[in-house]
Amino acid sequence: MNSILKRIYEKVLPLVGEGNVADYIPALASVNPNQFGIAIYSNKGECYTIGDAKTPFSIQSISKVFSLTLAMKHYGEGMWKRVGREPSGLPFNSLVQLEYEGGVPRNPFINAGAIVVSDMNQTRFATPHYAMREFVRRLSGNPNIKTDKVVADSEYEHRSRNAAMAYLMKSFDNFDNDVEDVLHNYFSNCALRMNCVDLAKAFGFLANKGYCMINNEQVVSEQQARQINALMATSGLYDEAGTFAYMVGLPGKSGVGGGIVAIVPNQFSICVWSPCLNKVGNSLAGVAALEALSSEIGWSVF
Amino acid sequence: MNSILKRIYEKVLPLVGEGNVADYIPALASVNPNQFGIAIYSNKGECYTIGDAKTPFSIQSISKVFSLTLAMKHYGEGMWKRVGREPSGLPFNSLVQLEYEGGVPRNPFINAGAIVVSDMNQTRFATPHYAMREFVRRLSGNPNIKTDKVVADSEYEHRSRNAAMAYLMKSFDNFDNDVEDVLHNYFSNCALRMNCVDLAKAFGFLANKGYCMINNEQVVSEQQARQINALMATSGLYDEAGTFAYMVGLPGKSGVGGGIVAIVPNQFSICVWSPCLNKVGNSLAGVAALEALSSEIGWSVF
Amino acid sequence: MNSILKRIYEKVLPLVGEGNVADYIPALASVNPNQFGIAIYSNKGECYTIGDAKTPFSIQSISKVFSLTLAMKHYGEGMWKRVGREPSGLPFNSLVQLEYEGGVPRNPFINAGAIVVSDMNQTRFATPHYAMREFVRRLSGNPNIKTDKVVADSEYEHRSRNAAMAYLMKSFDNFDNDVEDVLHNYFSNCALRMNCVDLAKAFGFLANKGYCMINNEQVVSEQQARQINALMATSGLYDEAGTFAYMVGLPGKSGVGGGIVAIVPNQFSICVWSPCLNKVGNSLAGVAALEALSSEIGWSVF
């Protein structure tokens, strides 16, 4: 594995720096674009790394999988009356579809869907962001995972579009808590800083029938783990999910911080990271690395 | 396998007849709704059946996978400049998205996408429908597969909406041949009559790394077989693809004739059939049977 | 005029009570539906009334004309970079169009447009709602016009959809002030209570080349008065503006409180009121009364 990892790292390295760093808030725009790391965590507990695998970055939308997991643990199948399970076919922050479909977001990985999931977690937890941070610390075995308050505050300051979505859902009676409270927690979750190793480990339960080896916990049932993977496979990479399935063939979830996690069911959880994004908002080098890895090792689930 | 099949057949039987038979053309509306069959074809060449597995039915949109396969064999990656690989997030016959996205359909399994694929095959074959019929006869080993001319003619007569899509694509310069010619062949492909056994066998190559055991032919490369499966997984069940991935976890493709094919990669190809459809146009009992099968045997790829 | 008014009043009376009172907030839902009044104010200063012409009601969207007038006085042609002058072709509270057109509302009479106009007035006035109330008191000569605080508060409480629009515009940088502040003032303007006589008089300047006879003031230029009338003619009656032009042929503006004002250029300003609304949100009896009046007297401007 280490030699494959090295070969792929070197193959993809020339792409690092191509594309553009997310720049909608200053705190993200200032990241050094020439970083690239990979971590692969096996169901046997081995962790393979290369490059900047231990440099923390802003996990952003990858947090949506953790939020979903917390909501599924608590609400089970009941949660699906408030959010769909279908790919959206539109940019992640579109309001058009939300209006046509009566305030029920298409899936938990577009912004509107993640916000309504945050609203569910808001109802359940006294301090939702601390619950979330505690959760990812346990899953990854790293008690030092931090929230980047500068990023969280800056996201909140630029919240207009997400606020528009939240209010639109509220106008359709699909929102229970105070919009501002939910957005604060939502942005704090996005602003968690983790490195590739943290994320590969934290996602280990999805490659391992719902069981987290780090803290010996059945996080969700085996079936739920497969269901979360299915949702990632159809909706995890913004408006590139179909192409990612076609090229890589693995469930995955990306964030505008440049991280992408992917699951090889029953075998591995992977995190790649490189800050520059392609046109749809996925890490350009990250996608290339996952394509190369999957093709080399024959990992496609299909 | 036979006993599992029997158990699931009996479990699902009470649902047969629920929902509604497709009625947009008379030839489909008159089918007996109380039919239900399953065929499972293994990579070892075994075929397990139950119920009406040998009654032919109109394959309808399942033909889109065969059209795509023929186009991929000939055009390779070049075909993707004319059709996308992303889920659509809208009904299968919507023109809205086609207009916003400049006449390039989102994927080959919505109507517009299958029509543009038919346009590609029209350019390539002198008699496209006969080429297609010959192809499915070879894949299934059944030389008696017929085209239902009454259905084909009736579809053509009710072609307005599909004609609108074809002309809209033509207005965006994404159409090479005569609209009427392409529609004739497209509808003839949809009007092929096959039974569950035919379809399970004909889809065998997708469970078997692209190799068809029936006529010992490498139909497409292993990678292409996985890619076709990936496209089915993200876009194969109309606006229910995400839920199907969540519930069943297998690549699949449905048709309004009530058939659904599904692939267990490296193991089985499956065809279920029951004419009554749920609200999004998928066989109600067929989806239930695949849910039960997948859950019982633990077939989810995720 | 009095006899015509009487004849039309009696002709329309059987329609009063048909349709439905606006019920999205309790304060509006509780109004007595069986009320009906008309006031016609001539450029010679005569005022003809019949029915409940002196019963105050919630002017709602009619306030959008006053807001626009205040903004045009101050910003002149410069205001049109922030809001368009085209009919919308969609319901008054749609976000779809706002998203496609980059946060610039189509005209000042849909909600988004009126909110952005309120944002302009917020920038200009220290206490925007008091400035507005003072303005309509002066225009109508009635110093007792009040704001219905119960209605304003209830609208604010149910602000979600309007808040969504405001935040969406803010996300496109077409919003200068605090969203909550602007909405407070916007709803207070909608909650002004005026009767038919007040409104007919207050709109007199639009029938009189921009000149208000009540307080001898050139409110806007003659050209601006014609321009405001033109905007009412193309966009003043929600998604019924074209039919209103076809049937009535006069510039007009309606509100969900059941009031409609109309202008006979160079001659009359009219206010009709009856609380029950037709399907698109215009007073059912009010529209009928204006059709009858216009047809009887030959008032169509076309």
Add this chain to the structure above:
Amino acid sequence: MNSILKRIYEKVLPLVGEGNVADYIPALASVNPNQFGIAIYSNKGECYTIGDAKTPFSIQSISKVFSLTLAMKHYGEGMWKRVGREPSGLPFNSLVQLEYEGGVPRNPFINAGAIVVSDMNQTRFATPHYAMREFVRRLSGNPNIKTDKVVADSEYEHRSRNAAMAYLMKSFDNFDNDVEDVLHNYFSNCALRMNCVDLAKAFGFLANKGYCMINNEQVVSEQQARQINALMATSGLYDEAGTFAYMVGLPGKSGVGGGIVAIVPNQFSICVWSPCLNKVGNSLAGVAALEALSSEIGWSVF
């Protein structure tokens, strides 16, 4: 009037040639862009002209008013169940709205609306285009008005988008005749060649209570004439109708051949022509000329 006309002609002349000639078919693209003419026809039978007022040009969408007039004469109010009377808020050739609104076009002046009106006329007349040509010859008193067959054939060859609309309406059961037949006649109507004088005279009945002085015929009732004017006022200038009402204040109808007709009710019918178009498809110099004329003479109906 002649001196005003001269002053405005000279004022606008520098704009002639700005913008772009319609180029979607070669026959239109080859027109000399530096042409500019105005004709004003009074209810007293006087005709004032300047510039290229006697050079024939392709009337294009101006023909939609003639088609509508023929349909209203025959079908009366019954026609409005097949086409609406509301502004569209979208480009003239959009299919989006047509799909959302179930195949009923918003008004008779967008392409879909004019095509459905042509379908009505197809039902009524044995040779619809000849009936139309005869109609405009009578209205203008010019028996030599010709159809430009090269333009008509070229439009037909590039019919894809209009064909898509027609088939989409057919799919919603809002189309009675053969799509190809109707399109042939529709394009022939668009391809009529008339000059400014022809058009000013032919539109005289709309300024004159429905009465045509040329051939002493009550073309439509006075009320219908006002209704046609109302429809032009709200929907006659593509996605610039609101701005045209704001700036010019007259009912008008434009065509991509560069012609614009406008009505001063009870006084004048006007035709301006200059081939170069602004961004929304209206004659750039033509709009400027009408703004100047209306403002100079105080013609706004508002």
